Amino acid sequence: MIGTAQKIAIEKTKTSKITSVDFDNLPFGSVFSDHMLVCDYRNGAWEAPKIMPYQPISLDPSAKIFHYGQSVFEGMKAYRDKDHNIWLFRPEDNYKRLNVSSKRMAMPELPKEYFMEGLKTLLQLDRDWIPQSEGSSLYVRPFIFASGRGFHASPADEYKFIIATAPSGAYFSSGKVKVLIEETYSRAANGGVGFAKAGGNYAGQFYPTQLAVEKGYQQVIWTDDNAHEYIEEAGAMNIFVRIKDTLVTGPVSDRILDGITRKSILEIAREEGIPAEVRKLKVNEVVEAAKNGTLKEMFGAGTAAVVSPIAAFGYRGSDYDLPQLEKSYASRFKKRITDIQYNRSEDSFGWRFKV
Amino acid sequence: MIGTAQKIAIEKTKTSKITSVDFDNLPFGSVFSDHMLVCDYRNGAWEAPKIMPYQPISLDPSAKIFHYGQSVFEGMKAYRDKDHNIWLFRPEDNYKRLNVSSKRMAMPELPKEYFMEGLKTLLQLDRDWIPQSEGSSLYVRPFIFASGRGFHASPADEYKFIIATAPSGAYFSSGKVKVLIEETYSRAANGGVGFAKAGGNYAGQFYPTQLAVEKGYQQVIWTDDNAHEYIEEAGAMNIFVRIKDTLVTGPVSDRILDGITRKSILEIAREEGIPAEVRKLKVNEVVEAAKNGTLKEMFGAGTAAVVSPIAAFGYRGSDYDLPQLEKSYASRFKKRITDIQYNRSEDSFGWRFKV
Known part of the structure; x- marks a missing residue:
């Protein structure tokens, strides 16, 4: 010791x-x-x-x-x-x-x-x-x-x-991230190692991601391996959506990484009074919300990518553009988190750690 | 080149x-x-x-x-x-x-x-x-x-x-292999990398295998990650069962490795007139067969382990012993394969390759 x-x-x-x-x-x-x-x-x-x-x-x-x-x-x-x-x-x-x-x-x-x-x-x-x-x-x-x-x-x-x-510098060289909701390949098994930051979880994502990149996307949004019915995570990021004014993200599980940026966002939402739900999120619900205009935002959250707004998502051959909001949740969370990280603001959460 | x-x-x-x-x-x-x-x-x-x-x-x-x-x-x-x-x-x-x-x-x-x-x-x-x-x-x-x-x-x-x-020398130091049919942890996802000999597939099995070893088993038999209803493979071996005189093994898939010993056994069975079925194999069917005495053999097949007879399997807290047969399929396949490998017999299949 x-x-x-x-x-x-x-x-x-x-x-x-x-x-x-x-x-x-x-x-x-x-x-x-x-x-x-x-x-x-x-x-x-x-x-x-x-x-x-x-x-x-x-x-x-x-x-x-x-x-x-x-x-x-x-x-x-x-x-x-x-x-x-x-x-x-x-x-x-x-x-x-x-x-x-x-x-x-x-x-x-x-x-x-x-x-x-x-x-x-x-x-x-x-x-x-x-x-x-x-x-x-x-x-x-x-x-x-x-x-x-x-x-x-x-x-x-x-x-x-x-x-x-x-x-x-930034993890994504371009600010505009376009993602593909994946229905063929999977990232993690029930009872597997998806919740762990284990090397093999990442190599397994490279080939499906290459296929998505060839189609014009930067990242894959993984769904459950059973029926591809639920949004899981994006491999290097957890995924949040905003439907009307409610923030939604899937629960962590043995398939989904317990992201530190993810949980920080949930804590900020709670403190700022932003309605937030942690629940299983159906792909269909997101697609329907995109179609009827209630899907306001989609963003990834992770240490490397911080908070990355998603500009569009692809699903079953169609692309769905996200609106460009003046005052997005994504920019609000990003500012709040990076202000704490760079010591530009108070840190009511006690997250900042002095070296 | x-x-x-x-x-x-x-x-x-x-x-x-x-x-x-x-x-x-x-x-x-x-x-x-x-x-x-x-x-x-x-x-x-x-x-x-x-x-x-x-x-x-x-x-x-x-x-x-x-x-x-x-x-x-x-x-x-x-x-x-x-x-x-x-x-x-x-x-x-x-x-x-x-x-x-x-x-x-x-x-x-x-x-x-x-x-x-x-x-x-x-x-x-x-x-x-x-x-x-x-x-x-x-x-x-x-x-x-x-x-x-x-x-x-x-x-x-x-x-x-x-x-x-x-x-x-031999992969298993003891001849008697006792396996546990796993229902909590999983090896592979649908649409994942289970069919590949990728490093990460193996590390993910170590912890569940350790838990099984602590309970007195040497290996885990993996089941599907969805309902743990079907026998998949044993990580370093494909799995065969013999019910009455019929040999059964699961089909290869994106979760199950296409084992070379596995397919050699199926070819030998075909040539020798041993009835063999490649089909999804329910855990329940194996347990029922063990209970009613129709389960004659269970063995693993892989390059490292060759053909490894399984002496007993554990499932939901009970152990099921396999009979010790005079003339087992396992010993027959093992002899046939190793005779070809060591150039002790004719090789009607053209499998032996002279270096």
């Missing part, structure tokens, strides 16, 4: 890459900061975390990550305010969810100190990598994967917990 | 590990041969495969395999007969299935020559690693994973195709 940040050994880079980065034109998640945190699980215990220069990882070809997809991750963002304070958004929720995911994937849970102190120490060291421009942030990726060896299809005996960070 | 084995560059090991291996006491898939084949996909094309000493792989921490589980694999075995000829079993079917899996995981298909010539060259080089004792073989693991960088949840731009091999 580690008690304080001081106990994390730090090996600093000799040559910072920071001057080579164009902070005004940041892509998403493809430029990496100088350092990373690495922590090995061996002989039934997590060893002390170390911070070292961002560098390649060496693994045996039989490491189970390559063969059996045993991995979990979290997505977070670090923000810097005008006074150069560093902030995270609800990091303990990421910590809890990481362990929920790990349990489902038969992976060892991580002690809280390793996660929280590791984050703080790494972010303080690489603080200059946190962008300050609007819409940019330091994307923080804690992940755990099976490094133990062997071709037997069973849990590994060794794991690596790593935190790597990437100064990033 | 490569045309012949000669074009595969070979870097031989300077120090063979073979003398350190106890070939009379081989575990499954945890001792690795001297060499491996590595082939990189970059800039939209597969580069020439190389054979090199078995060694660690170096990857960027943002390699998509760690984050999004983009990986596929195959399981094969190489056999050596008394005249030291090397044999594979239906390798072209593994090649085809690898590409079927890759397509579903949005990964590039591999040219046939790379797979077949790569296998042959590697196996000839490491021929002394192929065990000759009954029940042992060289387990061959071709796999492809996403090595390309980036935290964006989208397909990688670089991949590695590797073939590694491991001299191996």
Whole structure:
């Protein structure tokens, strides 16, 4: 166990890459900061975390990550305010969810100190990598994967917990997101791993998403695998709709990720008196509402995408445009959340976490 | 494109590990041969495969395999007969299935020559690693994973195709396999990736399998995720039952892997005049047959496990023992298949492939 940040050994880079980065034109998640945190699980215990220069990882070809997809991750963002304070958004929720995911994937849970102190120490060291421009942030990726060896299809005996960070711009390069309601492919099974941030959940979405992209959509909205009757989630985002003035989103389940942005939106709605319903949402209800003009908004919510208004959705060969509202719920939630994240407003919820 | 084995560059090991291996006491898939084949996909094309000493792989921490589980694999075995000829079993079917899996995981298909010539060259080089004792073989693991960088949840731009091999004993250390018919957790969704040999399919099974192991079972028999009404597969094996004298197995689907041992058994049954039915198999039918004594056998079929008789199954808190038959279908199929694999019999099917 580690008690304080001081106990994390730090090996600093000799040559910072920071001057080579164009902070005004940041892509998403493809430029990496100088350092990373690495922590090995061996002989039934997590060893002390170390911070070292961002560098390649060496693994045996039989490491189970390559063969059996045993991995979990979290997505977070670090923000810097005008006074150069560093902030995270609800990091303990990421910590809890990481362990929920790990349990489902038969992976060892991580002690809280390793996660929280590791984050703080790494972010303080690489603080200059946190962008300050609007819409940019330091994307923080804690992940755990099976490094133990062997071709037997069973849990590994060794794991690596790593935190790597990437100064990033917007997740969607275009502001206008057009989605396809999917009825052939599925993301998750009842009793499966859909609620976990497990690696394999994402690879399975790539091919159906490619097919949707070929038809002119950016993302797929997944429906239940049984009858494709209900809206589930969008893979990297939970989905909200606004019918008349009521906000609706599906309940979390063993198929649907318990998104931190999703639940923050529900809490803001409650506080602001926006009528919100968490209930199973039929595709038919959304299509009917689009047809009769009561569907006012549709948006995705997730750490990477924040709040992403959906401009149109496709269903059974038809496209349905969403109205462009002056005062949308999406922009209201986005402003409220990002104002808290960047320390531009009060935080009555206690979500902001000072690093 | 490569045309012949000669074009595969070979870097031989300077120090063979073979003398350190106890070939009379081989575990499954945890001792690795001297060499491996590595082939990189970059800039939209597969580069020439190389054979090199078995060694660690170096990857960027943002390699998509760690984050999004983009990986596929195959399981094969190489056999050596008394005249030291090397044999594979239906390798072209593994090649085809690898590409079927890759397509579903949005990964590039591999040219046939790379797979077949790569296998042959590697196996000839490491021929002394192929065990000759009954029940042992060289387990061959071709796999492809996403090595390309980036935290964006989208397909990688670089991949590695590797073939590694491991001299191996039996997959199940005990001959008596007891399975649990699962009704809470599920392996695959309709429209999902269950038919693919994709890494994430396996990690998702570990936790439910651990729970079953704690209750005294070795494996889980998966049922459909909708109502848990039908027998699907066992994760590393397809499932067969024998009711009276009729063999029954479920149809392959987008949830069930098209097993090579499975289809070989069906072909043998057809040739030998054993009545066989490929149809949806209700859990209730199996339980009823166990109760009224018409359930004669239950066995798993897969490359690693070959044909594994199931001694008992658990369902809703009760255990059902299977009879111990003198002349079981399982032993008949196992003998027929392994006789072909080890070149101890004629091969009227044309399944044996000389390396």
